[in-house]
Amino acid sequence: MKAIVYNGPRDVSVQNVPDARIEKPTDALVRVTTTNICGSDLHMYEGRTSMETGRVFGHENLGEVIEVGSGVDRIKVGDRVCLPFNIGCGFCENCEKGLTGFCLTANPGSAGAAYGFADMGPYQGGQAELLRVPYADFNCLLLPEDAQEREDDYVMLSDIFPTGWHATELAGLLPGESIAIYGAGPVGLMAAHSAMIKGASQVFVVDNHPDRLKLAAQMGATPINSLEQEAVDQILNLTHGKGTDRGCECVGYQCCDKHGHEANHLTMNNLVASTKATGGIGVVGVFVPQDPGAKNELAKEGKMAFDFGAFWFKGQQIRTGQANVKAYNRRLAELIHHGRATPSQIISHRLKLDEGPAAYKHFDARDEGWTKVILKPAA
Numbered sequence: 234m235k236a237i238v239y240n241g242p243r244d245v246s247v248q249n250v251p252d253a254r255i256e257k258p259t260d261a262l263v264r265v266t267t268t269n270i271c272g273s274d275l276h277m278y279e280g281r282t283s284m285e286t287g288r289v290f291g292h293e294n295l296g297e298v299i300e301v302g303s304g305v306d307r308i309k310v311g312d313r314v315c316l317p318f319n320i321g322c323g324f325c326e327n328c329e330k331g332l333t334g335f336c337l338t339a340n341p342g343s344a345g346a347a348y349g350f351a352d353m354g355p356y357q358g359g360q361a362e363l364l365r366v367p368y369a370d371f372n373c374l375l376l377p378e379d380a381q382e383r384e385d386d387y388v389m390l391s392d393i394f395p396t397g398w399h400a401t402e403l404a405g406l407l408p409g410e411s412i413a414i415y416g417a418g419p420v421g422l423m424a425a426h427s428a429m430i431k432g433a434s435q436v437f438v439v440d441n442h443p444d445r446l447k448l449a450a451q452m453g454a455t456p457i458n459s460l461e462q463e464a465v466d467q468i469l470n471l472t473h474g475k476g477t478d479r480g481c482e483c484v485g486y487q488c489c490d491k492h493g494h495e496a497n498h499l500t501m502n503n504l505v506a507s508t509k510a511t512g513g514i515g516v517v518g519v520f521v522p523q524d525p526g527a528k529n530e531l532a533k534e535g536k537m538a539f540d541f542g543a544f545w546f547k548g549q550q551i552r553t554g555q556a557n558v559k560a561y562n563r564r565l566a567e568l569i570h571h572g573r574a575t576p577s578q579i580i581s582h583r584l585k586l587d588e589g590p591a592a593y594k595h596f597d598a599r600d601e602g603w604t605k606v607i608l609k610p611a612a
Contacts, residue, residue: 235610236289236361237589242280243597245290245590253363258304261369263314267388268359269293270589270606271318272418273350273519275597276487281526282351291360292318292348293391295384298373299363307370313380314373315566316366317558318392320346320356323371334555339367345555360589362610374562377570385583385607386569389423389576390562393605396517397423397483398565399556401431403515404479408432413468413476413507415500416483417445417456419605420517422579424481425454430574437477439464439503441491444601448579460491468507478512480504485518486532495528498537505544516553579605586610 238248255262268291277284295315298308308314320340321333327344328336339346340354349358357365366372376387397420406412412433414424417440428436429452438449439457446456457467469476482504486497497520504514522535531537544551568574581604584592588608595603 234362235586236357237291237586239277239284239288239290240286243278243594245278245593247587247589250289250361253357253361253365255300255302256365257367258302259368259370260302261298261305261308261366261373262300263294263296263316263364263366264299265294265296265359265362265364265610267295267384268361268608268610269388269391270360270592270596270608271392272420276485276519277351278593278597281487281524282521284351288349289357289361290349291358292350293388293393294348294359294364295388295391296364301369305369308373308375312373313376315376315387315390315562316348316359316364316372317374317395317562318347318350319555319558320348320354320367321371321559322368331560332557333559334557360586360608362586374566376566379570383569385577385580386575387566388607390558390565390569392556392558393419393423394427394565394574394576395558395561396420396556397425398427398561400424400481400483400515400517401427401479403513403517403552403554404481405513405515405550406431406433406479409434410478411435411437411472412479412481413437413439413504414481414483415439415464415504416518417442417449418483419579421481421483422448422452422604423576424483425449425452426574426576429453430568435472435477437468437471442599442601445604448604451578465503465506476507476509476512478509480508480512480514482514482516482518486520486524488518495532497527497532498539501537502540505540505547505549508547508549510547510549512547512549514549514551516551517556580607582606584608585612
């Protein structure tokens with residue numbers, strides 16, 4: 234099968250690799266019809282993780298079931314399914330609690346497994362023609378009858394829509410409250426979309442890329458260009474000096490200041506400053522325990538110069554972590570099915586799998602207009 238393979242920093246290529254296949258009775262084999270390039274892929278693409286060469290990328294996947302193992306009962310050949318990026322067993326302590334992003338079975342010795350992702354198990358990704366799905370009865374989200382018609386919406390249930398929703402949940406957003414979202418990449422835009430659906434009174438989105446901020450404005454959010462004026466000052470001015478009720482971090486450890494220099498503490502400290510006293514902050518941007526490629530010693534150890542004094546004095550709360558996709562994806566699918574959510578509105582490019590390596594270069598460079606890339610392996 235064809236697949237996008239990691240060869241080293243900023244070097245991926247489409248190669249012929251052994252076909253994905255059924256390995257255990259609980260597996261399903263899916264013919265991938267849509268798979269996305271995610272902002273999280275860029276950490277690996279840039280060589281800022283321990284991703285092994287020869288691995289297949291891709292954790293945002295949707296397709297058609299073409300084979301099932303003898304132990305699969307619910308999922309049938311011909312079903313159209315979306316796969317959560319996190320692989321759960323369904324029966325461990327964490328999965329039973331709904332914390333499928335921290336499954337204790339799928340990646341022994343660690344909490345959490347995923348397709349084509351560094352340090353999250355041996356599983357190959359879905360930027361390929363075929364994908365093996367472990368624990369298929371549990372992990373496959375069976376899509377409704379409009380699965381093909383709304384495929385570009387439903388594929389966002391694999392990661393970014395639930396992750397954006399999760400950001401607002403971690404922050405504790407309630408209807409009528411205000412929220413500031415730092416980062417207008419795909420996840421930040423999905424957090425803004427989620428906040429609008431949930432009835433936020435004011436939604437601010439902070440970024441320095443005009444094309445991304447334009448999408449945020451089209452969703453009904455107030456764009457904050459961090460290059461024009463300090464983001465915190467703009468938010469305080471627009472909230473009569475009070476700040477927002479809630480805040481979301483949707484950038485991660487490679488966030489940069491307005492001069493383009495990495496500063497892993499910047500968004501977190503800005504959130505403390507722009508969020509009200511006793512407000513809630515949700516962090517879904519990726520932060521890692523070690524970052525050998527960082528420019529300073531603290532960041533290399535996964536640490537930051539955090540304004541803990543201000544955070545403590547304001548009595549704020551922070552909740553963090555990857556989205557437990559299965560906690561949200563069925564309900565979010567209903568929002569798509571009934572026309573209440575349209576996550577596909579952020580897509581900028583629909584490309585063939587062979588165009589993936591070039592797409593990685595454009596997306597990684599944050600070239601204008603490259604906001605969300607989806608790949609069609611069957612095209």
